Amino acid sequence: MKRGIATMEKVHILDHPLLQHKLSILRDKNTGVKEFREIVSEMAALECYEATRDLPLKDVEIETPIAKGTFKALAGKKLAIVPILRAGLGMVDGILNLIPSAKVGHIGLYRDPETHAPVEYYCKMPQDIAERDVIVLDPMLATGGSASAAITFLKGYGCKHIKLMNILAAPEGIACIQKDHPDVDIYVAAVDEKLNEHAYIVPGLGDAGDRIFGTK
Numbered sequence: 001m002k003r004g005i006a007t008m009e010k011v012h013i014l015d016h017p018l019l020q021h022k023l024s025i026l027r028d029k030n031t032g033v034k035e036f037r038e039i040v041s042e043m044a045a046l047e048c049y050e051a052t053r054d055l056p057l058k059d060v061e062i063e064t065p066i067a068k069g070t071f072k073a074l075a076g077k078k079l080a081i082v083p084i085l086r087a088g089l090g091m092v093d094g095i096l097n098l099i100p101s102a103k104v105g106h107i108g109l110y111r112d113p114e115t116h117a118p119v120e121y122y123c124k125m126p127q128d129i130a131e132r133d134v135i136v137l138d139p140m141l142a143t144g145g146s147a148s149a150a151i152t153f154l155k156g157y158g159c160k161h162i163k164l165m166n167i168l169a170a171p172e173g174i175a176c177i178q179k180d181h182p183d184v185d186i187y188v189a190a191v192d193e194k195l196n197e198h199a200y201i202v203p204g205l206g207d208a209g210d211r212i213f214g215t216k
Helices: 017-027 033-051 087-096 145-156 171-180 208-213
Strands: 005-008 011-014 057-063 068-074 079-085 106-111 118-124 133-137 162-165 185-188
Touching: 011 033, 017 033, 033 087, 033 133, 033 162, 033 185, 033 208, 079 087, 079 145, 087 133, 087 208, 106 145, 118 145, 133 145, 145 162, 145 171
Parallel strands: 011 185, 079 106, 079 133, 133 162, 162 185
Antiparallel strands: 005 011, 057 068, 106 118
């Protein structure tokens, strides 16, 4: 086990002190919209650092101010990030700051208030999405229904290498992804206790979308 990453089958719990500190600020009901939004973006960047640890490298010849040498650079593997609207949008900028060449797709899913099942209302993907490694973004992995539906949709587009990045998860959501998509790695800062009767994560941090966009 790597220091800072507790790993179970395909689930990577990123317990770095900075992530845990920032997550505690997100949990606080008194944290305002501006700070909440900024920290979601910061946490996405920190998680991206671990989720992209397996990116391939190549040798490149570079001349420094002192001498020529052979150094490492990314091997040109194409990446795409796909936020699940709307809360997933809060994680996009943090990742693009690290990987500005990544393309961004969008999939809009909302949870039916009665059945809690995901309903798609929007989708727009890069034309070459099937050729790219994809990271699906959603701050909360609650029931797992929306993330599973998004991954199913991406596989329908021909995507073969998909990762899921969340800030917080419930055991039920992880179980859903592992059942529906056992090939997908999950990167998350913490796994909480359970879901309540309204399918919110307990103790959680509330509705991430509402807190990012100030709509409640």
